[in-house]
Amino acid sequence: MLVLGIITALALFASLLADRGRTAAGLRRGLKMFLGILPTLLNVLILVSIALYLFPKETLVAWLGANSGPAGYAIAAATGSIALIPGFVAFPLAALLLKSGVGYAVVAVFITTLMMVGVLTLPLEIRFFGRRVALLRNGLSFIGALIVGALIKVFM
Template sequence: MLTMIIISAALTFISLIVDSKKTIKGVKNGLIQFFKILPTILTVIIIISVVLHFVSKELLIEYLGENAGWEAYISAAILGSVSLLPGFIAYPLAGILVKTGVSYAVIAVFITTLMMVGVLTIPIEAKYFGMKVTFIRNALSFIGAVIVGAAMVLVYTVI
């Protein structure tokens, strides 16, 4: 992340040297857009924090473990859809779940829905793209995650 900040600062500085008026205008527009979306982002972050407080790692293991059967896939799809975690948290969490006995296929469904389906971000997405597009994108992403999970089941049962 520090590297990205340094690169962004350097490129902004170069842009400032090349055309200071356009750079200042671009930075102002970016800040205006940021402050417009900030209340919605903060609301989503608060909702996510509350949800993550109630969904512990132990609860995930209980509903996603080997003993859960097909319900593990359903649980993984639902939990992934309503959670919102950055990749640097999601992938280590997936590693922990695998070590506790959660299958790769269940992890695939969980991670795919986690990254592609955004139930908690529907208000933001609908505001910018409309409810119809938001619903279609989330539905197709959910179906895609289920297909990924089914493919993983086939791969790991054949091997």
């Protein structure tokens, strides 16, 4: 985050020194694109906020912790695919799951689907890639996450 800020500031500074007109054109294009996806992004965040209110973290832990075996994997994959949890919340949550007795493989499925599959962000992804490609990417990532989980089960 801080690194991104520093890189952006340096790039902006260098660009301004090199050519102010071109910099302004670049900033305008960036802003236009931001405004273009803002409504979709807001809608996604609103849906996620409501979903997270209805299914708080504690509920997730209870679900995942109470189910072992195939049901555990299924629940981990489903919640991971749907939930949109930032990394700084997701990893402490995953550590908590491990501590409460959930296996590494289930945690791997949860983490990987969380990172790679985004059901709630699909509207946004469709804006860029179209419906078919977005669904395909998410579907393949879902299968991939299950494979990662299975491999973790073998090696961990």
